[in-house]
Amino acid sequence: PLIEEKMQAFLEEEYQNGVKEMTTAEICKMIGKHLGEDSFLYWAYKNDISVVVPGIMDGAVGSQIWLFTQKHNDFKLNMAGDADLLSGYIFKAEKSGAFMIGGGISKHHTLWWNQYREGLDYAFYITTAQEFDGSLSGALVREAISWGKVTQKAKQSTLHAEVTTILPFIYAALVSKLQN
Structure with missing residues (x-):
């Protein structure tokens, strides 16, 4: 219930601000923005560190993303955007x-x-x-x-x-x- 309640609210806020597509890195930043200092994702957000979750659909957060798309079928999870982010890091390193x-x-x-x-x-x-x-x-x-x-x-x-x-x-x- 807590993850469902929070994730739906976080996604709805982004959606109402015109966001119709997100990478897992953007979703992790969105979550981190709302968490406290005892959270890894909070500190990643605070320091602009991208966290990519390739298996995000295999769990509670992924289920919430899917449920959100049932209400907003124009919202998309952009895994290729994560690939672009990673390739940028890899090829510049x-x-x-x-x-x-x-x-x-x-x-x-x-x-x-x-x-x-x-x-x-x-x-x-x-x-x-x-x-x-x-x-x-x-x-x-x-x-x-x-x-x-x-x-x-x-x-x-x-x-x-x-x-x-x-x-x-x-x-x-x-x-x-x-x-x-």
């Missing part, structure tokens, strides 16, 4: 890196786009998935190197850990290093 938490579509999307610039220069994976089942989530960096999605000379590592237990330690170490 001197270096490219990714900190990938988990796997699935987000990991694949990041790796896929970076193959167009001869691969990531930096790659750090945190995953609980194992390589033996053949899933992308469990694939190690060497698999991405074999496809040209990570460069041969990339600084890279895979950490097999449960992210909610390890991420606070990584964050604390980064903050400590930045302060020194």
Whole structure:
């Protein structure tokens, strides 16, 4: 109910302002604009950082977008606009890196786009998935190197850990290093 209530109101506000088409990056900024300081999307919005969600339709937010289009059939989700945004970043980048938490579509999307610039220069994976089942989530960096999605000379590592237990330690170490 909360996501439905909020998303419908956010989308309706944009629609009433003449917005008939949005990318997932624009939707994330719209959501971030309305959230508090304890939200990742709020800080992305505040710092004009684009957040692209390639699998947005697979979940509560996507369901709300679909429901909104049932009332406003001229409203469109523009996934090609996200591709334009990503290609702009990729083709202009001197270096490219990714900190990938988990796997699935987000990991694949990041790796896929970076193959167009001869691969990531930096790659750090945190995953609980194992390589033996053949899933992308469990694939190690060497698999991405074999496809040209990570460069041969990339600084890279895979950490097999449960992210909610390890991420606070990584964050604390980064903050400590930045302060020194």
